[in-house]
Amino acid sequence: xSATTATAEPFAPAPEPVRRxxxxxxxxxxxxxxxAKVGLVIFVLILVIVIFGPLFAPHxxxxxxxxxxxxxxxxxxxxxxxxxxxxxxxFLYGGRSILGLALAATIIxxxxxxxxxxxxxxxxxxxxxxxxxxxxxFMAFPQIVLALLLVSAFGPKLWLIVLTVGISHAPRVAxxxxxxxxxxxxxxxxxxxxxxGEPRRRVIFGELLxxxxxxxxxxxxxxxxxxxxxxxxxxFLGLGIQxxxxxxxxxxxxxxxxxxxxxxxxMLPVIAxxxxxxxxxxxxxSYARVVIGIDRGE
Amino acid sequence: MTTSxxxxxxxxxxxxxxRNLRIELVRDGTDVVDGIVIDVVAGEVLxxxxxxxxxxxxxxxxxxxxxxxxxxxxxGDVLIDGHDVRKMALGELRRLRGGxxxxxxxxxGTALNPALRIGRQLSEMLEAxxxxxxxxERDARVREAxxxxxxxxxxxxxxxxxxxxxxxxxxxxxxxxxxACRPHVxxxxxxxxxxxxxxxxxxxxxxxxxxxDHQVAALYVSHDLAVVAELADKVAVMYAGRIVxxxxxxxxxxxxxxxxxxxxxxxxxxxxxKRPIEGIPGHAPLPGHRPQGCFFEPRCLxxxxxxxxxxxxxxxxxxxxWVCCYRADDTxxxxxxxxxxxxxxPASSGxxxxxxxxxxxxxxxxxxxxxxxxAVARNECLAxxxxxxxxxxxxxRCISGxxxxxxxxxxxxxxxxxxxxxxxxxxxxxxxxxIFQNPYASLNxxxxxxxxxxxxxxxxxxxxxxxxxxxxxxxxERVALSARAADRYPDQLSGGERxxxxxxRALAAxxxxxVCDEITSALDVSVQAAIVELLAELRKQTGLSILFITxxxxxxxxxxxxxSVMTGGRIVETGRINEVFEAPKADYTRQLLANTPTIExxxxxxxxxA
Numbered sequence: 049x050s051a052t053t054a055t056a057e058p059f060a061p062a063p064e065p066v067r068r069x070x071x072x073x074x075x076x077x078x079x080x081x082x083x084a085k086v087g088l089v090i091f092v093l094i095l096v097i098v099i100f101g102p103l104f105a106p107h108x109x110x111x112x113x114x115x116x117x118x119x120x121x122x123x124x125x126x127x128x129x130x131x132x133x134x135x136x137x138x139f140l141y142g143g144r145s146i147l148g149l150a151l152a153a154t155i156i157x158x159x160x161x162x163x164x165x166x167x168x169x170x171x172x173x174x175x176x177x178x179x180x181x182x183x184x185x186f187m188a189f190p191q192i193v194l195a196l197l198l199v200s201a202f203g204p205k206l207w208l209i210v211l212t213v214g215i216s217h218a219p220r221v222a223x224x225x226x227x228x229x230x231x232x233x234x235x236x237x238x239x240x241x242x243x244x245g246e247p248r249r250r251v252i253f254g255e256l257l258x259x260x261x262x263x264x265x266x267x268x269x270x271x272x273x274x275x276x277x278x279x280x281x282x283x284f285l286g287l288g289i290q291x292x293x294x295x296x297x298x299x300x301x302x303x304x305x306x307x308x309x310x311x312x313x314x315m316l317p318v319i320a321x322x323x324x325x326x327x328x329x330x331x332x333x334s335y336a337r338v339v340i341g342i343d344r345g346e
Numbered sequence: 347m348t349t350s351x352x353x354x355x356x357x358x359x360x361x362x363x364x365r366n367l368r369i370e371l372v373r374d375g376t377d378v379v380d381g382i383v384i385d386v387v388a389g390e391v392l393x394x395x396x397x398x399x400x401x402x403x404x405x406x407x408x409x410x411x412x413x414x415x416x417x418x419x420x421x422g423d424v425l426i427d428g429h430d431v432r433k434m435a436l437g438e439l440r441r442l443r444g445g446x447x448x449x450x451x452x453x454x455g456t457a458l459n460p461a462l463r464i465g466r467q468l469s470e471m472l473e474a475x476x477x478x479x480x481x482x483e484r485d486a487r488v489r490e491a492x493x494x495x496x497x498x499x500x501x502x503x504x505x506x507x508x509x510x511x512x513x514x515x516x517x518x519x520x521x522x523x524x525x526a527c528r529p530h531v532x533x534x535x536x537x538x539x540x541x542x543x544x545x546x547x548x549x550x551x552x553x554x555x556x557x558x559d560h561q562v563a564a565l566y567v568s569h570d571l572a573v574v575a576e577l578a579d580k581v582a583v584m585y586a587g588r589i590v591x592x593x594x595x596x597x598x599x600x601x602x603x604x605x606x607x608x609x610x611x612x613x614x615x616x617x618x619x620k621r622p623i624e625g626i627p628g629h630a631p632l633p634g635h636r637p638q639g640c641f642f643e644p645r646c647l648x649x650x651x652x653x654x655x656x657x658x659x660x661x662x663x664x665x666x667x668w669v670c671c672y673r674a675d676d677t678x679x680x681x682x683x684x685x686x687x688x689x690x691x692p693a694s695s696g697x698x699x700x701x702x703x704x705x706x707x708x709x710x711x712x713x714x715x716x717x718x719x720x721a722v723a724r725n726e727c728l729a730x731x732x733x734x735x736x737x738x739x740x741x742x743r744c745i746s747g748x749x750x751x752x753x754x755x756x757x758x759x760x761x762x763x764x765x766x767x768x769x770x771x772x773x774x775x776x777x778x779x780x781i782f783q784n785p786y787a788s789l790n791x792x793x794x795x796x797x798x799x800x801x802x803x804x805x806x807x808x809x810x811x812x813x814x815x816x817x818x819x820x821x822x823e824r825v826a827l828s829a830r831a832a833d834r835y836p837d838q839l840s841g842g843e844r845x846x847x848x849x850x851r852a853l854a855a856x857x858x859x860x861v862c863d864e865i866t867s868a869l870d871v872s873v874q875a876a877i878v879e880l881l882a883e884l885r886k887q888t889g890l891s892i893l894f895i896t897x898x899x900x901x902x903x904x905x906x907x908x909x910s911v912m913t914g915g916r917i918v919e920t921g922r923i924n925e926v927f928e929a930p931k932a933d934y935t936r937q938l939l940a941n942t943p944t945i946e947x948x949x950x951x952x953x954x955x956a
Binding site for chain 2: 235236237239240242243244245246254255258259261
């Protein structure tokens with residue numbers, strides 16, 4: 049035994065550690081997961097259909113092209129619906145409204161929830177108490193019931209659908225963001241900002257907001273998934289997009305009675321909606337896993 | 347002089363022999379520690395000293411056959427009583443841990459099970475290791491173990507939960523648990539780091555006596571050289587995963603040969619105030635980024651070409667004194683140690699910039715500050731010393747407007763200030779700058795250093811918009827950071843660098859007073875020394891006043907002009923620094939001074955029979 053320090057192997061000279069921004073690191077780790085890859089591929093696929101679909105539609109979505117409920121033909125690829133309109137063309141046109149409305153509702157809901165959640169966490173006391181109790185009241189209603197109540201009261205207006213779905217998301221987002229921000233409020237960097245007299249608004253949006261981006265991203269993905277489902281359901285129930293407009297939710301409703309004779313009128317929009325929600329769900333889930341660090345120690 | 351084989355002591359009970367231990371990361375074979383050699387015999391204490399990240403805990407854990415997840419032992423021997431820990435089966439290891447080798451953790455608050463009563467936890471330990479003893483016998487043994495650590499062995503005490511004990515009592519329960527099964531070897535991992543000096547002195551006394559009475563071989567892992575000087579018989583200094591110097595205590599402290607050991611000693615604050623403290627620039631290389639030659643070479647003042655090529659082997663200079671350095675026998679001294687560290691103290695003008703009058707503060711319903719009066723003159727450094735719970739942080743926060751349930755007045759110059767920072771004038775918020783204890787929490791993790799400092803400039807100097815980039819660079823230069831730091835995020839900097847950023851941010855406001863709340867307590871001694879040097883320099887240059895809050899008495903000796911001693915929410919003594927240190931008036935101050943461990947005192951009067 050010799051009391052020497054091992055010098056057997058040469059030590060590599062210390063390389064400058066390469067550091068990327070946190071956002072880039074997170075994005076790379078997220079996309080490293082197969083679930084995220086699958087989600088992204090499906091999402092892009094649906095997005096392409098939604099955006100460019102109408103350009104490739106053989107017919108107008110409201111044009112009568114064949115006998116009602118007729119099967120697949122050279123004229124109509126997936127047959128005609130119960131009124132004789134081309135199913136394929138209606139499918140290609142029908143994604144815009146649902147995705148557009150869902151995105152708008154998500155932005156409203158998450159934005160509102162973010163402001164409420166951060167304010168409640170930072171201001172605390174009575175403000176926190178009042179905001180959170182109001183949120184509790186809203187959350188006592190199932191989202192769909194709340195939406196149906198308002199839409200049936202004021203009529204099927206698109207802005208109203210977007211607004212109600214958005215508002216019904218807000219208390220749920222607010223809870224999550226408040227929880228994340230509460231741990232930050234007592235941290236010294238917030239105290240440091242207070243000691244130099246930063247205005248409250250700047251503390252909330254300058255100090256707290258950048259530190260809740262991860263739960264915010266996860267919430268956005270989750271709320272988008274729910275929005276798609278909710279808006280499709282509202283259209284299906286006849287309170288959303290009105291005929292003769294082409295819309296996936298509406299298509300399911302219009303064609304459900306002829307499901308046996310002409311399955312495509314229901315199947316195409318069902319598959320699309322399912323894939324869309326699954327893809328946003330997969331991506332959100334992968335991101336959440338990276339943020340929490342579930343798969344970190346391989 | 348050549349390297350030679352060290353004859354190991356006979357494999358008797360209570361002997362630890364580690365030979366060439368190497369631990370790597372499983373992931374890529376990066377060395378965490380390497381070439382570790384340790385010898386401890388029964389009744390002896392080896393102090394393993396190193397700064398954070400040096401691998402000292404990893405070595406301590408290896409004595410119990412444990413490596414943290416992600417690491418594994420790839421070479422060397424760990425012999426306990428002559429048995430190789432690396433060859434033990436799981437069952438043997440279980441008997442070893444707690445039975446033959448006991449462990450005293452750094453934080454007993456988390457090591458004790460909060461759901462079990464103290465008596466239950468102790469007897470559980472005995473059950474696991476002493477086998478089929480009767481309940482009565484066990485109970486008697488539990489009480490004996492508590493008496494050994496000077497805790498009451500009453501039924502009432504045995505029925506308590508750990509949260510009902512003070513920090514010092516918790517640590518003594520942990521020690522009682524460690525010694526209960528009569529181990530041959532004990533590993534102490536910074537067991538006094540979280541404790542006040544008074545409690546620390548008592549805990550150290552307990553460990554020392556138990557090791558001697560029961561002939562236990564102890565490995566005492568610590569970053570605190572003064573504690574090690576008081577307790578250890580032998581000392582090993584670790585740097586970047588290697589033991590760079592080891593030897594008997596007296597030799598290590600009086601004739602250290604490795605440049606790192608010498609610099610480390612100069613960084614330790616001296617209670618006597620006879621020498622200044624000096625930081626070590628740079629920081630230790632992390633695993634995977636260690637240079638090819640000597641790991642200390644990039645920071646070493648005496649490095650020669652050879653130091654860059656291969657890591658020096660351990661060479662014996664005096665009996666038992668081994669050093670890994672090519673220049674150990676011909677290193678010039680690091681310059682003369684100054685006779686007086688105080689240098690030319692900036693003359694404070696006597697004009698009071700900050701004062702507190704008749705301050706009473708409460709936290710919830712409890713009163714935490716009682717009738718506090720203090721005044722800081724221009725360019726003066728007033729130290730505020732107290733143990734945890736003395737109210738010193740509450741006082742600092744009252745002054746800065748962060749704790750607002752107080753009565754009495756805080757004045758900036760002649761102007762009385764509102765309780766809350768937000769209600770104070772912009773001038774007050776600018777001229778009093780608070781620096782937080784923990785630099786890991788006081789910087790926004792999602793803002794770059796440049797953004798953080800630029801915001802401070804925007805708040806207090808709105809006209810600086812045009813050349814703010816240049817101003818940020820100036821601010822960083824003042825605290826000896828490179829301009830490149832502006833693009834970094836806080837997690838890309840070391841603890842010392844972060845604290846410099848926090849100071850730079852405070853200085854960006856052009857303050858009159860810096861309120862420094864334990865700003866070095868989260869840092870290593872070499873970094874602490876560098877920060878203290880920086881503050882002294884800034885004070886000399888800019889005429890700044892400093893309120894320096896700390897629990898570390900030795901630290902303030904070289905930097906403060908006056909000191910106020912706090913306990914139980916009251917200031918018990920205030921005076922010129924030398925007067926208070928040399929002729930303390932309050933009993934509490936005397937007690938604090940007596941309990942503060944120092945290298946000089948430990949070497950002067952030898953507290954234990956080594």
